Amino acid sequence: MITTFLDIVISGLLMGGIYALIAVGLSLQYGVARVLNISHGEFIMIGAFGTYILYKTAGVNPILTLAICGPVLFLIGFFLYKTLFKILLAFSDSAEIFEGKSLLASFGLLFIIQNIAILIWGADIKSYSFLNIGVDLGGALFPANRMVTLLFAVVISMTFYLFLAFTRMGKAIRAAAQNPRIAGLMGVNINQVLALCFGFGALMASFAGGLLSMCYPITTTMGMEYTVIAIIVVVLGGLDSIVGSFIGGFLLGIVGSIVTYIEPGLALVAYYAIFIILLLVRPTGILGK
Amino acid sequence: MSILEGKGVTKYFGGLAAVSNVDFSVEKGEAFGLIGPNGAGKTTLFNLISAAYPVKSGIIRFKDKDITGLKPYKICRMGVARTFQIVKIFPDLPVFSNVLLGLHFGHSSGMSSAEKASLALEYLDFVGLTQVKMAPAKDLTLANQKRLEVARALATGPELLLLDEIMAGLNPTEVSQAMELVNRIREKGITIIMIEHVMKAIMNICQRIMVLHHGEKIAEGSPREIANSEKVIKVYLGEKAHATC
Amino acid sequence: MDITTLKSKKSLIWWTVIFTIFILLIFLPFYxxxxxxxxxxxxxxxxxxxxxxxxxxxxxxxxxxxxxxxxxxxxxxxxxxxxxxxxxxxxxxxxxxxxxxxxxxxxxxxxxxxxxxxxxxxxxxxxxxxxxxxxxxxxxxxxxxxxxxxxxxxxxxxxxxxxxxxxxxxxxxxxxxxxxxxxxxxxxxxxxxxxxxxxxxxxxxxxxxxxxxxxxxxxxxxxxxxxxxxxxxxxxxxxxxxxAMAIFGGTGSLYGPIIGAAILTYLEEILITKFAEVYMLIFGAILVAAILYLPDGLVGFIQKIWRRLMERNHVDT
Known part of the structure; x- marks a missing residue:
């Protein structure tokens, strides 16, 4: 009984780590830059494929690849904001109009990125084997790659949190999240900060993608599923709370693990049910005011 | 006869009492002034009367009927219209349509569309906007946007009109035009409650004035009584007296 | 000329056009x-x-x-x-x-x-x-x-x-x-x-x-x-x-969404069977471009150009 319980919790945490990472990225992009990025999952997919290709063709260690793909996707995200979303922001009369327009634009990006990927990499399922050995945890066996994944997800999130809490740039980001106009008046280069946040969001997605590819099969159409999960987690944690997204990720991971234990077919139903009920009862999220 | 009556009206924002246990009674046909320093709870009281916010406790009666808990549109149709401190016109609709909306939805009379259209023109003429009737509302000057809000409110056929700082941001000529407009509305027999920082206007137009401070009612009386009340001078005019020292 | 007769003449033309299109659409399957x-x-x-x-x-x-x-x-x-x-x-x-x-x-x-x-x-x-x-x-x-x-x-x-x-x-x-x-x-x-x-x-x-x-x-x-x-x-x-189709066509008029949907569906029909990815790629690009450069949709854009041309003609004559 206790072993089963531990089994459920640990596999929940393992999945939750990835969810948290994905959600923190999306939360940065929405909470600060006000872009509900529907193409978030496509960045995850690029991160995953980058890792896969480098491992298969050049034998590069997937963990090392995190440090290669991450910065590349950061730059892509950064310049995407500097071009596309900056223009949109300039043409939008209000924050609400910008939110609507940027949501649709990111939907367009989803199509562009996904189909370029299909044209290059095809639509087949791909996977590789990395650290696929069992580790005994309290009587249950867990694959080592998933432990590594969890470890990295936590380390990356923590590092980022410390960055937000203690560095000058982190403070500028938090100020911009609360009130971009006032932050601008206080001398924060607001366009730069928003672009950085979008870049950081893409960076997180890339990390998550790399970690995912170590444990699960990947396809060029995998993005949407993770985007949806990220949106659910972000709503769960409160649309503009980065800490909330982190906690929400683990929470959803555990809920998913419990439901999967009871009835595997209902995991996604449960996610959406939680999501819809939460939106109705508490749209500001579990940590919201 | 009292047209609007409030008993123990209270509203909290978080832990802060924005309006606290306020009693008031407005007589039919009078112009009732509402003054107080910024953040005193004046606009909040308007929002409670017009049901933009729900009241925490207390009761508000319009023509002896309890209107607490009703939806904004119901209160409007019963005969309570309002304007907004920060103008809320329909920016992309023509001026004429802004007013027409009030005629369509403000009351349930069986007017034909031709009658409504001619009435809308009448209200535009009444506030002096005939010249710009087909322009998009966003193209109007601030003074004209405020007039448009008054016309839209009048189009709903109110017995009670809540005017929230319709003179703020206007130049002296526009202020005297606005004062004259408020007097003409009163002559139609419409009861008025007005929030205003332009003291000249309040003192000239209103029969009675209520003073709010930190959400509480601290005085009520004729303009002369209010102007001479030590309590009011201390919390309200006192700021100014202090500043000039 | 009086403005109202001008307007009613214009709307009469519109109704005739719409009526004709519907008649054509109804008889289309027969020929x-x-x-x-x-x-x-x-x-x-x-x-x-x-x-x-x-x-x-x-x-x-x-x-x-x-x-x-x-x-x-x-x-x-x-x-x-x-x-x-x-x-x-x-x-x-x-x-x-x-x-x-x-x-x-x-x-x-x-x-x-x-x-x-x-x-x-x-x-x-x-x-x-x-x-x-x-x-x-x-x-x-x-x-x-x-x-x-x-x-x-x-x-x-x-x-x-x-x-x-x-x-x-x-x-x-x-x-x-x-x-x-x-x-x-x-x-x-x-x-x-x-x-x-x-x-x-x-x-x-x-x-x-x-x-x-x-x-x-x-x-x-x-x-x-x-x-x-x-x-x-x-x-x-x-x-x-x-x-996407509404944004592309323009939401300001009745025919904007119709034109937007018709064009994009036609594009889909000719591309999707052979080049599904290319179609979706083009679709995404059109969507982004429309959001960026056609705030009033295709119809709004055409109306703007039309108005400009008319103004120029007025100046010329």
């Missing part, structure tokens, strides 16, 4: 071969979805991502009762089922503002799809269902009928006091409420009417699909396409 009808069915499906979407979201500014939910309800209605009832009844039931779902959803969610409403409606589609899939596999033991088959001409006439009814409804709403109320809600909702508009009522009702048409067209579409499962019926594509 063309199969493909034109198939193409027009595809175009009509998206035209109806897009126009219905614009009816609610275009004027109120609430971005609904629920078209797929209502479309799917229509499809499933057809699959469930299509064999039992005469087809017109099936279409009507499909529309009404969506209408009722929309009233429930609207009453629950239309107090959510902005992005929350968009997220909610999007989640709704997925919730229905996954719940239904679970139900089908667990309870009925199959994943999909077969739908009754009809010939293309019949499908075409049903679509055309729904389209005409929708066009008439949209026109009537637009020119009634409810059209004015919808626009006022889109521009300044609080002020609308304090001017006597029952904002929740108007929103929910319009949402439900637009859902009726989505459901109705769904139940006709089912017969063209012939086989359906939860993910075919509740595909998010049907939520996003109408939005």
């Amino acid at each position: 063309t071969q199969g493909y034109a009808v198939v193409l027009l069915i595809s175009i009509l499906v998206y035209v109806i979805l897009t126009l219905s979407w614009v009816m609610f979201s275009g004027s109120t500014g609430y971005m609904s991502l629920a078209p797929a939910a209502f479309f799917g309800v229509g499809i499933y209605t057809s699959a469930l009762i299509g064999k039992v009832f005469p087809f017109p009844i099936t279409v009507l039931v499909g529309g009404m089922a969506s209408f009722i779902l929309a009233i429930l959803v609207g009453a629950l969610t239309l107090r959510l503002k902005g992005i929350y409403f968009a997220i909610f409606t999007f989640g709704l589609v997925m919730l229905i799809a996954y719940s239904l899939l679970f139900f089908e596999i667990q309870v009925t033991g199959t994943r999909g269902r077969f739908v009754i088959v009809m010939d293309y001409n019949t499908i075409y006439f049903y679509m055309l009928g729904i389209f005409m009814l929708l066009l008439l409804t949209t026109y009537l709403i637009k020119n009634s006091k409810y059209g004015l109320a919808l626009r006022s809600i889109g521009q300044e909702e609080d002020a609308a409420a304090h001017t006597g508009v029952n904002v929740v009522g108007v929103k929910v009702m319009t949402f439900a009417i637009s859902a009726f048409f989505m459901g109705a067209v769904g139940s006709v579409m089912a017969t063209k699909l012939t086989y359906i499962d939860p993910f075919i019926a509740f595909s998010t594509t049907y939520s996003f396409m109408p939005v």
